[in-house]
Amino acid sequence: MRRDQWPSTPWLPPDCPSTAVRRPRPPQYFAGTERVPYIAPWTGENAPLGAITTRHRRGGVGIGYADEYGIADRRRGALWIRVPVKRGAGAPLLGRVHALRQRQAMAHMLCQYCGRPADDRSDGRYVFLLQAAVGRLITDGERTATPPACGGCVAEAVRGRSLRSGYVAVLVEDVTAWGVAGIVYTPDPVKPVPSTAEQFTLVAYDDPRLPWTLACREVVALHGCTVVDLAYLPEQIAA
Numbered sequence: 479m480r481r482d483q484w485p486s487t488p489w490l491p492p493d494c495p496s497t498a499v500r501r502p503r504p505p506q507y508f509a510g511t512e513r514v515p516y517i518a519p520w521t522g523e524n525a526p527l528g529a530i531t532t533r534h535r536r537g538g539v540g541i542g543y544a545d546e547y548g549i550a551d552r553r554r555g556a557l558w559i560r561v562p563v564k565r566g567a568g569a570p571l572l573g574r575v576h577a578l579r580q581r582q583a584m585a586h587m588l589c590q591y592c593g594r595p596a597d598d599r600s601d602g603r604y605v606f607l608l609q610a611a612v613g614r615l616i617t618d619g620e621r622t623a624t625p626p627a628c629g630g631c632v633a634e635a636v637r638g639r640s641l642r643s644g645y646v647a648v649l650v651e652d653v654t655a656w657g658v659a660g661i662v663y664t665p666d667p668v669k670p671v672p673s674t675a676e677q678f679t680l681v682a683y684d685d686p687r688l689p690w691t692l693a694c695r696e697v698v699a700l701h702g703c704t705v706v707d708l709a710y711l712p713e714q715i716a717a
């Protein structure tokens with residue numbers, strides 16, 4: 479991970495200590511025998527969408543919150559969706575993603591399953607588990623909003639049922655910030671361009687639509703990719 483690609487003082491959710499402080503091991507939760515992913519939201523974290531309005535900022539016009547407060551609401555110029563951080567409250571929503579824990583995992587290369595650092599390989603590469611239709615090539619610069627996974631969790635996912643067919647493991651040499659996935663708004667009137675929560679628009683950090691985008695996922699680009707077939711080489715993935 480090229481740390482120089484990230485802001486020197488990344489925004490951290492309330493439950494996340496400064497990187498200067500040793501990060502505590504996040505608690506692990508299970509639904510039956512299946513580990514609840516670190517980035518999964520919980521019913522206790524539900525909240526209505528904040529009111530979006532037009533804001534004039536130094537860089538121009540875009541969307542914002544009426545009661546916006548700087549570093550907590552924005553990152554790299556993008557307005558971020560507001561969601562409570564109460565991991566473990568209520569019931570887990572498996573298959574869904576908590577926006578701020580996803581961002582935290584991307585910013586610090588944390589495992590999407592256990593939330594611990596995913597830099598446990600001796601060769602310095604990260605493992606990303608990506609959906610890949612048969613025949614689709616994973617190329618340099620591949621974009622993803624799915625955080626990496628540590629070796630132990632990859633092995634667990636391969637053994638269990640959390641990974642269905644259509645996934646590949648990708649060993650990645652370098653990860654760079656690319657942009658966000660979110661909801662793009664129109665200026666007049668201020669309203670979202672029709673899209674669903676599962677069909678966010680990918681917007682690069684240099685895209686002129688960025689000021690009009692409500693960011694819901696951090697998107698990174700993967701470089702130096704080597705694809706590993708989950709069905710045949712799980713031991714290599716977890717090496």
Ligand SMILES: [Zn+2]
Nearest residue numbers: 589592628631
């Ligand atoms: Zn893990």
